[in-house]
Amino acid sequence: MAALDATELEVREGVDRETVETVANMGSYKYGWDTEIEMEYAPRGINEDIVRLISEKNGEPEWMTDWRLAAFRRWEGMTEPRWAMLNYPHIDYQDQFYYARPKSMAVKPKSLDEVDPKLLATYAKLGIPLKEQAILAGVEGADASPIQAPGDERRVAVDAVFDSVSVGTTFKDELAKAGVIFCSISEAIRNHPELVKKYLGSVVPPSDNFFATLNSAVFSDGSFVYIPPGVRCPMELSTYFRINAENTGQFERTLIIADKGSYVSYLEGCTAPKRDTAQLHAAVVEIVVLEDAEVKYSTVQNWFPGDEDGKGGIYNFVTKRADCREARAKVMWTQVETGSAITWKYPSCILRGEESQGEFYSIAIANNLQQADTGTKMVHLGKNTRSRIVSKGISAGRAQNTYRGLVSMHPRATNSRNYTQCDSLLIGDKCGAHTVPYIEVKNTSSRVEHEATTSKVDDDQLFYCRARGMDEEEAVALVVNGFCREVLQALPMEFAMEAQSLVAISLEGSVG
């Protein structure tokens, strides 16, 4: 496939440009390079001193240090969950670095102009220029988007996290004018302790699960967003996570608070260099949605998935949860999971407020030896709550892909509604696709519907495409894009473009 000449493809009639680009872009993992930069590490391993050290490096007040230590002590007594359909070697938690930052970040730069050019170059190479200009976050090739009319510029504020620290946040001043707080969480702990104290751990308590507890103890940085009442965030917010250092775990914590009647769309992207050893990533995302507020959270997860033989890659153990705390709150999770050797991730919605709404759209692609166990939880507690789950799982190569989800209607969640659709597509006969839904209905006025199908790429559709001159891989990419369409449509435009090409890249080499 890689041997195919892009120009030759270009001339071919009847194949739309998107497919041509997709195919031309096909290659191995594109973000596998690393940045040579002098780093500063905390000693290897984890103990109370390391936790204190991280807290000290972030200049945290004592209450925060105590919070971390309490989480660490609890974590020591916990065992790693192994119920997911994931098979990975024993993780030695003492063999990791829990804190790594570029030396140049020892003194926090006051503005982006002072940031080490090497770091800026890293992000520029990733397609994320940290300059305050009209930019499209994390989107490669998005400028080629025909829909993007000149003059109709969309701006995105970016918080860039490099290993354990936030490098910089753009458009801060303009956001501040609207009253929006968008900064790294370490800054928020220093500058907005009242908000952090009130909300941190209120959605995902430090005792929640093994990985969330570990994160509570050692999280180094992450993003903090507060949208004041009635404010529609003037631009999309985005965090870009990059793991660079070797043997380093990334533990970031994101806290988003949408106050009454506010709106924000938040994008998250992530990449890591190619390395032979697996790396740990255990993040926590907490979202608090108050009355009439709405949060859209979109992720394109493109961590290094390991090579064809399953060597290296990121072990991604993530706890994401949104709490629709008050009436008519709305949250929408959209995720495209193409990377990571291991994915353990269940973005959830607690629908507490009456008439609150939760939506979950997911594409999970596993190729080669990747394993994904992902899904969602919709916990209906309030009356007239609504949720919708659309999950598309694609397995190729020797990968295993599991949808695991919970829909729970509590007795008081009367007149609530859930619709779940999870479809799996198998490409090749050595992969696996699994569905493990839990459905718990405890009142009669609610309706719960669950549908799941598993199939392979339809031969008729393939034949149709091939009869029109596409080769097999192009045809599969097209059919798969069609299969994912419902979810791709739920993504913000720029992300949808990236996601679409990612789908093709991830499946490269899986046919034939």
Added chain:
Amino acid sequence: MTDTAARTAPAEIQAQAQTQAQTQTRADAPQKSRGIQTPEVVGGTQPAPAPRLEALQAPQDGCTAAARRDAMQRLVAAGLPKPRDEYWRYTDPKLLNADTPAPLAIGDEEPQMFGSLDRLRLVFVDGVFDPAASDAPDADGVRIETLQAADAQPGHWIAQSYGALEAAGQKPVVRPFAALNTAVATNGLAIHVSARVARPVHIIHRRRDEAADVVLHHVIRLDAGAELTLIETGMAGARENTVIEADLAPGARLHHIAAIRAAGTRIGARHIFACVDEDAAFKSFTLSLNGTLMRHESVIDIAGDDSVAHVAGAVLGDGAQGPFHHDDTVFVTHGAERCESRQVFKKVLKNGAVGVFQGKILVKPGAQKTDGYQISQALLLDDDSQFLAKPELEIYADDVRCSHGSTTGAIDPVALYYLRSRGVPKDRAIVMLVLSFLAEALAEVEDDDLRAEIGDRLELWLNRHATADSHRAGSA
């Protein structure tokens, strides 16, 4: 009967298996990281054998002795289920784990089902075969013996079959009550079908002893091309533990229909293990009415190409007569090409009844052209009732068509309005809608007469309970 046969407590086996279990626990235990100073408790999760296990006595002689010893080892290794076990997530095994069941008053005998049918009747009283009340157990193409009689014959075919499918069905999930059954069961039937049998075999359960704790184990072997319809009705004891093992040779057909009526505080665990070879067809339909705690597990191994397995259930639960909890757990393994499996489960729940469905389709690598279908639906007639479902797919082959659906909801008000606007009284309209809801499960009964009779029984139950509700509402 064989109660007098020599028995010894399986203390040795227990000790041996306990060691084995500990080794296993050690291997399976989540590995702790080196640096964390939490003391490692090896085998700490393994509780001491429950009193129920200590008291078990397995028959020592007879041709099934070896199979029983193996089963005892499996049981001790697995231990009795605990409420935290994932496979028992929705059903508390406490009542099944108890040493003895609570006595259950003997009510009026239900009118006999399928009375008009020409069938071979085999009566069990409190789980013990009653030859006097039964028809002579011989017919063309089938040889029926009691488990004891078969056990006493050295070299009898059940020596190979007894416990074999149960043992195979313990992976990947343990089923301790089935192992317990294999270890200790002394009652049941050994049915060898060698040709097409025209008359259905009808097992009828009757009760005499209020505290009967019944353990039954039937082994059914169908030769190539053989065919049998097996019917089960009635209540077996205050507590029941039944295992059916059915081995279908190429081209064989087994149609199993059970109408499990329960009353009061009745509890039970039932397991059906079936192995379906090439071109064979296994079809099972179970109707369950009431009962405090019922767990029905079906473990189907589709081993031969072009075979078919259908498992269906209709459950009616009314919590007004005491707690109602019904759990259908199904595990279908596709290990061959071009096979079809269907799971159809419909539950109607009212007055705080709880319905559980755990269904799984496992498609092994190479089981291409599999057609797997699974539907679980619940109709909740009031706000107190619950439906808990875990419909799973695990698929390792690409050219398959597998789907599952699960819905939960109330009676459609539009449908109800339509019927009422046409003069159908509300109670009657609800009965009609419930019957239509159950129709898909009932359709799995192939024989028209049998299906009609089950339909009548359902309607009777629904009418009676609808009236009971009206009375309660009236007096309130």
